[in-house]
Amino acid sequence: MSWSWKIGRLAGIPIYVHWTFVILIAWLVAAGASAGGDLGAGLAQGAFALALFGCVVLHELGHALTARRFGVPTSDITLLPIGGVARLQRIPEKPVQELLVALAGPAVNVAIVAVLWLVGVRFPEAADDSNRILHSGFWPKILLVNVFLAGFNLLPAFPMDGGRVLRALLAMKLPYAKATRAAASVGQLMAIAFGLFGLSNGAPMLLFIALFVWIGAEAEAVQVAERAALKGVPVRDAMLTDFRSLRADDTLGHAAGLLLAGAQQDFPVEDHDDEPRVLTRASLMAGLAARGADAPVAEFAAASAPAVDADAPLVAAVTALRERGAPCAPVVRDGRVVGLLTLENVAELLMVREALGKTGDGSVSPAGGETVY
Ligand SMILES: [Zn+2]
Numbered sequence: 001m002s003w004s005w006k007i008g009r010l011a012g013i014p015i016y017v018h019w020t021f022v023i024l025i026a027w028l029v030a031a032g033a034s035a036g037g038d039l040g041a042g043l044a045q046g047a048f049a050l051a052l053f054g055c056v057v058l059h060e061l062g063h064a065l066t067a068r069r070f071g072v073p074t075s076d077i078t079l080l081p082i083g084g085v086a087r088l089q090r091i092p093e094k095p096v097q098e099l100l101v102a103l104a105g106p107a108v109n110v111a112i113v114a115v116l117w118l119v120g121v122r123f124p125e126a127a128d129d130s131n132r133i134l135h136s137g138f139w140p141k142i143l144l145v146n147v148f149l150a151g152f153n154l155l156p157a158f159p160m161d162g163g164r165v166l167r168a169l170l171a172m173k174l175p176y177a178k179a180t181r182a183a184a185s186v187g188q189l190m191a192i193a194f195g196l197f198g199l200s201n202g203a204p205m206l207l208f209i210a211l212f213v214w215i216g217a218e219a220e221a222v223q224v225a226e227r228a229a230l231k232g233v234p235v236r237d238a239m240l241t242d243f244r245s246l247r248a249d250d251t252l253g254h255a256a257g258l259l260l261a262g263a264q265q266d267f268p269v270e271d272h273d274d275e276p277r278v279l280t281r282a283s284l285m286a287g288l289a290a291r292g293a294d295a296p297v298a299e300f301a302a303a304s305a306p307a308v309d310a311d312a313p314l315v316a317a318v319t320a321l322r323e324r325g326a327p328c329a330p331v332v333r334d335g336r337v338v339g340l341l342t343l344e345n346v347a348e349l350l351m352v353r354e355a356l357g358k359t360g361d362g363s364v365s366p367a368g369g370e371t372v373y
Helices: 019-036 039-069 095-118 138-153 161-171 176-200 204-229 252-261 281-291 314-324 343-355
Strands: 004-010 013-018 074-079 085-088 267-270 277-279 328-333 336-342
Touching (some): 013 039, 039 074, 039 085, 039 138, 095 161, 161 176, 161 204, 176 204, 252 281, 314 336
Antiparallel strands (some): 267 277
């Protein structure tokens, strides 16, 4: 995830911190300092922030280690204010496995609450004090935070764990893509309810959460629908075949001529020994500004996206392209560039398949792509 800093590794999984999590902790420290007014209060807030951080890590490790039991590795864990994100390399194969993986995170928070409760930690009941979280002690605050982490994450809406629990339950009866669409719709209804409640009560935080839930639900449904529609489709079916390519010793001026002459923005550069690379419009402009029209394209062509085989599965190629933020990837067969894979072309293929009624059976291959918890 971008805008994140790596802080270490636990159980072999790299842990990152997102800048918004850092802001949350800064807010807690600032609020503690202004409420307490002395160094002791500031340090107490600092300790609380670290404990909060620990609870979120444990929540994510709950997901990651349960997934590992089902043979699904986790690429990394990123900490966000809303509970963190564990990037699993794929969706667990069976709905019951996804159910257990989704429940494992909130279960960790419930376990922490149970342990604190058993050792006698209680939250003071002072309903009229809106800042009571700042005025109560360390352990009651940890208790409350874990109640919040478990409760918020169990809301039945993507991208929260509860959305995945609901999807897994539905997927036991329905095709995966249908189950996802239904779970996403429940999430979006909840988002509307949150939004209306936030508007009528002047609570901007709820509006923010509503927006976050809405976008998350839609993204999940679209992504799964796409994976279902593209299941079994090879790269060659979606690649652009009517395109111009460049040789390594062509000049940037020649490339600029091709850019102006047609609609193509990115050009594969073929080099007999090396992997084919891509000269993007942005790198062409950078090259023209730095070296002028006579410089060879080879100097500015980047290996931003590795070449994909024409017979490789399209879903994996599209996922790789998105992850790298690359505009296109050269498609090769027997070492020769035979096409260009662009996201626009994939979108067009989806439109054509939908128009023809070829949307698949709604099932998604489990190896289809990574998922977040
Ligand atoms: Zn979770």
